[in-house]
Amino acid sequence: MFIDAGKLRFGQEGEVIVDMITQDDCSVARAVEAITALTSAAASAAANSSPDDPFDDPLYYHADNVALTIHGLSRRLRHDQQSKLIDFCVQLQQQTVSDPARTGILKDSYRLSFWTHMPEISIKIADYYTIGTDVGDVEDDGHQLENFTAWLARLSEMEFLAFRKGITWSLPALTCIFQKKYQATGEDVRVMCMWFIYAPMKVWSDAQMRRAQKIGLARKKESFDPEHWPKWKQFLQDCQGSSSEELVDKYTQELIGLALKSIEKLEGQHLNINKG
Incomplete structure (x- = not known):
């Protein structure tokens, strides 16, 4: 599948998710595995740092990169070509990651478990309707809103998270x-x-x-x-x-x-x- 990824490659996370969409031999399961491995790596980096700002945190940027990439793709992928992206969201949400610093499940900056709640996804949706999140925008071909709405609709029909x-x-x-x-x-x-x-x-x-x-x-x-x-x-x-x-x-x-x-x-x- 050809897609103008533009600036969508937000760190390693963006590379993984864009490759999943554009390369036929890259499965959803493989992409989810790669993202959770990056989650563990970010958690280890966060455990070895003590930022004054809770958002100056490797885990925050990791989740943000994932959310930005998903959100950007939801606007670029034609409404009838989004199955892989939807499957990725669903499978990622089912993952949990162990906390390297303490016993139990890893929590994000909102004190919610990775990836059970995925708050960054909902935040980027809200931003789309208010201040306009930078998701590697390209000139709108006139179909970005309908593509994005199709993605929202499919998740809503599945009663996924906030929907x-x-x-x-x-x-x-x-x-x-x-x-x-x-x-x-x-x-x-x-x-x-x-x-x-x-x-x-x-x-x-x-x-x-x-x-x-x-x-x-x-x-x-x-x-x-x-x-x-x-x-x-x-x-x-x-x-x-x-x-x-x-x-x-x-x-x-x-x-x-x-x-x-x-x-x-x-x-x-x-x-x-x-x-x-």
Whole structure:
């Protein structure tokens, strides 16, 4: 697979993860093993140092390099070519590392166990929406947001770590159509499609449960509603076959078709359950 890695090679960690993606003979298991070996090495280096700043720590930089690389790749990898990256996140999260300085499991700078909680991943996601993290940016080809959303959606469907509770980061994609005088853009529609293609059950359950989402700097709460589901479906149906310059391209129309197929499949499953 060819990918413009740009500045994504954040230390040895970045080299390992980028090689896993770009080289067919580099497996996820091999990459996870290499990263955990680097974790142990960073832990040993940290045990032999006494930094005044808790973030001036080999373990912090090690975790940060991993998070930056994963985050950067999530924006560059096409939405349907992310399986290896998703598998890597899942397998890495299942690893634990022994603490070389004391008995027990190694903890990170947040006093959470490596790699059980992976807090740096969530922090980089938050940064993406606020201050803009340096993840080796290249000129946006117009698809970085939808690629990133597909990655988030897949993890949300799996209830991976912080995505277990809700799909907080999806709100702009799933609520923009309820704005007054909203005019659909190609990016909005493609990003919305990613949720229905890769996380239909998560969107469905959050709507049915009226799960509240925190939004904005004021941390106001807004909840999805069961009535939103048919509105999302109708919106995508209206976009299908649209002659709008924003939506007429083949790629956008293919995504709309996949999203509607996913919606109808889920509705069919629930209809059968209710009949039973």
